[in-house]
Amino acid sequence: MLSLLLTPLLFPVAAPQDPATPEPAPERTEPVQRADGWNAELAEHLLNRAGFGARPDEVERAVALGRAAFVDDLLERRVPRGEYFFENVAARRSERKMSEVIEFDAKAKREVRKRKRRSDDEQLSDYGAWWIERMLSGEDPLREKMTLFWHGHFATSQQTVKNSFEMIQQNELFYAHALGRFEDLLQGVVRDPAMLEYLDNDENKKSSPNENLARELMELFTLGEGNYSERDVQEAARTLTGWSDGGGKFRVIKKRHDDGDKTVLGRTGPFDGDDLVRILLEQPACGAFLAGKLLAWFEGVEPDPDRAGFYGDFLAANDYDVTAFLRRLFNDPAFYRDEIRGNRIAGPVEHLVSTSRRLGIEPPSRFLLASGTALGQRLFFPPSVKGWDGGEAWISTSSFMQRGNLAGVLLGVVDVDDIVNDYGPLEDEAQMDADAAPDAAMEPAGGGWGADPAASMDEMGDAVAMEDMQADAMEPQGSPSRKLGDLQALKGLRSMKWRPRINLTTRLAEAKKRKDGAMVRCLADELLALPLSKETRDFLVAELREKRRSQGIKNGQLLKKPEVAEPILRDLAHLMLSLPEAQLN
Amino acid sequence: MKRKAGIDRRQALRAAAAFGALGSMAGRPWALGGPRLLAADPDAEREGDGAVLVLVQLSGGNDGLSTVVPYADDAYHAARSTTRIDQDEVLPLDDYVGLHPALGGLRGLYDEGRIAIVQGCGYPRPNRSHFKSMEIWHSADLRGRAAGQGWVGRLCTAAFGDRTEASRLVHIGGTVPFSLYSPVHGASSFVVPEGYRWIGKEDEVAGYDADERRKPSGKSRLDFLRGVLSDARESSKAIRTAAASYRPKVDYPDDSFGLDLRAAAALVRGDVGARVLSVELRGFDTHSSQRSPHNTLMRRLDHGLSAFLRDLGSGEETRDVVVLAFSEFGRRVQENGSRGTDHGAAGPMFVAGTRVRGGLHGAHPSLVELEGGDLVHTTDFRAVYGAAIEACFGVRTADVLGAGTKPLDLFS
Numbered sequence: 001m002l003s004l005l006l007t008p009l010l011f012p013v014a015a016p017q018d019p020a021t022p023e024p025a026p027e028r029t030e031p032v033q034r035a036d037g038w039n040a041e042l043a044e045h046l047l048n049r050a051g052f053g054a055r056p057d058e059v060e061r062a063v064a065l066g067r068a069a070f071v072d073d074l075l076e077r078r079v080p081r082g083e084y085f086f087e088n089v090a091a092r093r094s095e096r097k098m099s100e101v102i103e104f105d106a107k108a109k110r111e112v113r114k115r116k117r118r119s120d121d122e123q124l125s126d127y128g129a130w131w132i133e134r135m136l137s138g139e140d141p142l143r144e145k146m147t148l149f150w151h152g153h154f155a156t157s158q159q160t161v162k163n164s165f166e167m168i169q170q171n172e173l174f175y176a177h178a179l180g181r182f183e184d185l186l187q188g189v190v191r192d193p194a195m196l197e198y199l200d201n202d203e204n205k206k207s208s209p210n211e212n213l214a215r216e217l218m219e220l221f222t223l224g225e226g227n228y229s230e231r232d233v234q235e236a237a238r239t240l241t242g243w244s245d246g247g248g249k250f251r252v253i254k255k256r257h258d259d260g261d262k263t264v265l266g267r268t269g270p271f272d273g274d275d276l277v278r279i280l281l282e283q284p285a286c287g288a289f290l291a292g293k294l295l296a297w298f299e300g301v302e303p304d305p306d307r308a309g310f311y312g313d314f315l316a317a318n319d320y321d322v323t324a325f326l327r328r329l330f331n332d333p334a335f336y337r338d339e340i341r342g343n344r345i346a347g348p349v350e351h352l353v354s355t356s357r358r359l360g361i362e363p364p365s366r367f368l369l370a371s372g373t374a375l376g377q378r379l380f381f382p383p384s385v386k387g388w389d390g391g392e393a394w395i396s397t398s399s400f401m402q403r404g405n406l407a408g409v410l411l412g413v414v415d416v417d418d419i420v421n422d423y424g425p426l427e428d429e430a431q432m433d434a435d436a437a438p439d440a441a442m443e444p445a446g447g448g449w450g451a452d453p454a455a456s457m458d459e460m461g462d463a464v465a466m467e468d469m470q471a472d473a474m475e476p477q478g479s480p481s482r483k484l485g486d487l488q489a490l491k492g493l494r495s496m497k498w499r500p501r502i503n504l505t506t507r508l509a510e511a512k513k514r515k516d517g518a519m520v521r522c523l524a525d526e527l528l529a530l531p532l533s534k535e536t537r538d539f540l541v542a543e544l545r546e547k548r549r550s551q552g553i554k555n556g557q558l559l560k561k562p563e564v565a566e567p568i569l570r571d572l573a574h575l576m577l578s579l580p581e582a583q584l585n
Numbered sequence: 586m587k588r589k590a591g592i593d594r595r596q597a598l599r600a601a602a603a604f605g606a607l608g609s610m611a612g613r614p615w616a617l618g619g620p621r622l623l624a625a626d627p628d629a630e631r632e633g634d635g636a637v638l639v640l641v642q643l644s645g646g647n648d649g650l651s652t653v654v655p656y657a658d659d660a661y662h663a664a665r666s667t668t669r670i671d672q673d674e675v676l677p678l679d680d681y682v683g684l685h686p687a688l689g690g691l692r693g694l695y696d697e698g699r700i701a702i703v704q705g706c707g708y709p710r711p712n713r714s715h716f717k718s719m720e721i722w723h724s725a726d727l728r729g730r731a732a733g734q735g736w737v738g739r740l741c742t743a744a745f746g747d748r749t750e751a752s753r754l755v756h757i758g759g760t761v762p763f764s765l766y767s768p769v770h771g772a773s774s775f776v777v778p779e780g781y782r783w784i785g786k787e788d789e790v791a792g793y794d795a796d797e798r799r800k801p802s803g804k805s806r807l808d809f810l811r812g813v814l815s816d817a818r819e820s821s822k823a824i825r826t827a828a829a830s831y832r833p834k835v836d837y838p839d840d841s842f843g844l845d846l847r848a849a850a851a852l853v854r855g856d857v858g859a860r861v862l863s864v865e866l867r868g869f870d871t872h873s874s875q876r877s878p879h880n881t882l883m884r885r886l887d888h889g890l891s892a893f894l895r896d897l898g899s900g901e902e903t904r905d906v907v908v909l910a911f912s913e914f915g916r917r918v919q920e921n922g923s924r925g926t927d928h929g930a931a932g933p934m935f936v937a938g939t940r941v942r943g944g945l946h947g948a949h950p951s952l953v954e955l956e957g958g959d960l961v962h963t964t965d966f967r968a969v970y971g972a973a974i975e976a977c978f979g980v981r982t983a984d985v986l987g988a989g990t991k992p993l994d995l996f997s
Binding site for chain 2: 200203205207208210211212215219225230300342343344345376383384385386389392393395396397398399400401402404405408413414418419533535536539543574575578579580581583584
């Protein structure tokens with residue numbers, strides 16, 4: 001939590017202050033408030049939720065602009081995302097390569113399929129890394145945050161789609177409509193090739209309707225369980241018959257479409273998919289359902305029915321315009337209430353990007369992509385059509401520990417190898433009891449490609465691609481390397497040469513924070529999203545004191561010996577980022 | 586290893602987090618039922634008794650008719666053309682049903698009387714949504730998550746009151762299922778045991794955990810995370826030690842399901858205090874061209890589970906092992922037009938263990954008298970849970986699942 005007390009020390013230009021507000025007493029951290037109550041703490045809260053972490057200069061700017069103007073700035077900022085080049089790898093390869101091996105046996109064909117799948121997955125990993133770079137840049141944070149929201153809301157997995165071209169196209173759709181009208185987005189989604197494939201609508205025919213897309217449209221995308229009948233699902237499926245895709249493009253196959261009258265949610269007519277979208281948006285349940293999901297995402301707690309109802313009505317009255325919704329929300333004092341601030345568990349990708357931004361480092365986006373996977377959020381592979389559960393479901397005992405370990409990598413004090421490659425200190429202990437050599441099946445490095453110490457950044461794509469194939473239920477050929485599960489993606493990064501360009505010693509020296517207590521306070525302000533309790537701060541100060549004393553250095557003198565100070569400070573930051581407080585925003 | 590004070594404080598934190606949840610997350614469906622906190626049962630089971638329950642979740646809706654196949658039923662032949670398993674392929678169990686041909690290993694164990702197959706398991710007014718139906722199986726309550734906690738969570742309260750134990754509930758996999766959710770009894774989880782640790786921060790985190798001055802923060806999520814930190818610290822060491830020293834008696838298949846079961850066996854043999862283990866075999870959500878992927882899944886299930894049952898169950902373990910395999914629903918009787926099947930209702934459950942009464946249990950659902958194209962369940966799955974609850978934990982079914990559920994007679 002960045003308080004204005006620090007501002008003059010961290011920023012070249014002091015933050016403007018309301019002349020009516022008295023200067024805070026130096027020993028207190030009570031933030032300076034503008035006339036509307038807007039201050040650094042609230043601005044940081046907004047930046048955490050609307051974007052990916054808050055850097056001191058960003059907080060300063062937000063405070064200077066004032067709340068309403070800064071909210072407008074977030075919503076109306078439109079930094080071009082850039083044109084990402086992608087091609088239909090799956091289609092191209094399948095035509096050419098399959099014809100070449102048509103004469104060969106099944107094994108050869110399987111090899112070709114694997115190669116094709118691999119280059120297709122490589123393209124998607126490249127794109128995922130590029131997307132993370134967009135988040136890291138902080139140029140248009142809210143639009144990227146909303147794109148991530150829609151990815152979870154309209155969860156679609158490459159596991160099933162198996163076509164990076166379609167997955168990327170879908171992400172661009174989410175981005176284009178990220179802050180627009182929900183109706184436009186929904187019309188795009190029912191035409192989206194990845195979605196049509198994922199929910200089997202390419203198999204939805206008049207002669208044999210497939211209900212999958214129709215059901216999820218109602219249950220997960222617009223209305224929620226209990227707001228429609230089984231009959232509505234069956235009828236809605238008929239409206240979507242023949243809505244299919246080919247070559248990465250939407251197309252309606254007329255002879256598969258059911259032209260007859262359908263009765264959906266009380267309306268009768270010869271409806272098609274567009275009519276279905278309109279009918280869904282007319283339902284009173286739709287506004288509250290979508291508002292509830294948006295509120296839960298931004299506030300971190302499920303809204304009570306009144307709040308969801310109010311914002312649901314607001315959405316419906318404002319043409320489902322997400323920008324209008326967010327402008328209202330971000331200017332709502334209730335969004336800044338105590339119960340909400342610092343009480344939201346950051347999702348893995350958000351957590352990793354935010355932590356990197358707060359540290360001021362630029363780790364390879366491939367590493368963050370793989371780390372997100374290791375923490376339970378693999379972009380483009382949500383666990384189900386329901387997306388990621390989020391909230392407390394992000395945290396298991398293992399993901400909690402792994403968050404600390406990955407923070408260690410970001411700080412340059414933990415090797416990726418240590419995360420994926422050994423049993424740790426207990427190995428020797430266990431070996432004493434063991435009567436046999438280590439079981440080869442438990443050696444994580446047995447997979448071949450990952451064991452090459454010369455593996456370069458270029459090969460990371462292979463790592464991710466390999467995992468996909470092995471995870472694929474359609475491919476019965478299991479491989480030993482599959483067993484790392486979500487850690488597999490990190491394995492391709494074992495020999496990552498990257499080290500963070502970071503100098504905590506200089507940072508603290510420039511801020512004139514030299515004593516244990518001041519250093520802990522300053523680092524916590526910069527690295528964490530919420531203020532520490534006195535007990536936790538005391539604990540960290542005691543840890544720092546012990547490390548400093550073990551080097552025979554007096555309090556206040558540590559920064560004079562950078563070669564001693566830097567490892568100690570990074571170790572302290574690693575501990576800080578391993579604590580419960582660091583998982584929240 | 587256990588510090589009494591630390592455990593008490595963790596309980597206090599969990600309790601605070603749970604109560605906080607009631608205030609701040611009033612709209613959260615699973616908070617509505619309210620946690621049954623700290624209801625210590627003086628007659629609750631002593632830690633020394635009982636078996637380990639292993640839950641095997643077949644995620645995505647396993648096609649029961651392609652698993653326990655009613656090969657002798659004309660209606661089956663009429664309804665299934667591309668997914669049908671004919672009489673010459675099936676592994677017959679009697680003159681009406683047989684196992685999928687890839688389930689040879691389980692068939693051997695069945696013949697030895699170590700596997701009970703309960704046919705036609707389901708619940709009233711079946712829900713065809715994966716999520717809702719899985720919630721119902723996880724909560725053993727038709728309200729799903731609105732019931733407040735998972736059925737294993739309620740079981741723990743009935744069996745252990747408020748006496749928590751970090752490694753008692755372990756999920757091997759990425760996401761802990763709701764069945765293990767309890768506001769009091771936290772579940773541990775890992776993808777691979779060797780990665781289940783803090784690197785270089787174990788001692789310092791222990792210092793944070795041991796800080797007796799810390800009070801509940803008033804922020805529900807922070808208190809929740811502090812509880813997780815305590816659990817992680819305790820279970821990390823126990824679990825890694827058990828896994829690293831484990832030498833199984835059989836070879837496990839090298840796919841993730843096999844390796845997860847191998848890790849589960851290590852925890853049983855290593856006696857880390859685990860009483861409920863959970864593993865998952867994913868990929869059953871097959872809607873089109875179902876035959877081939879379903880064959881693969883059956884093979885994985887068979888190889889993994891029979892290795893596990895051969896590895897354990899020789900009587901050398903400190904505790905008996907009871908396996909319970911389930912899926913959220915079966916499939917429609919009639920195939921769809923895509924050489925697959927759509928979401929349906931009712932399916933078989935597999936129960937395995939040394940004390941199980943092997944053989945077929947429950948009646949196979951009729952393939953003719955359907956409800957909306959679906960099988961009508963003949964056994965409520967909660968009766969199977971009840972049998973496992975009483976066999977493994979010595980707790981009365983009614984104390985966990987309510988008075989309406991009568992446990993099936995599955996164990997001797």
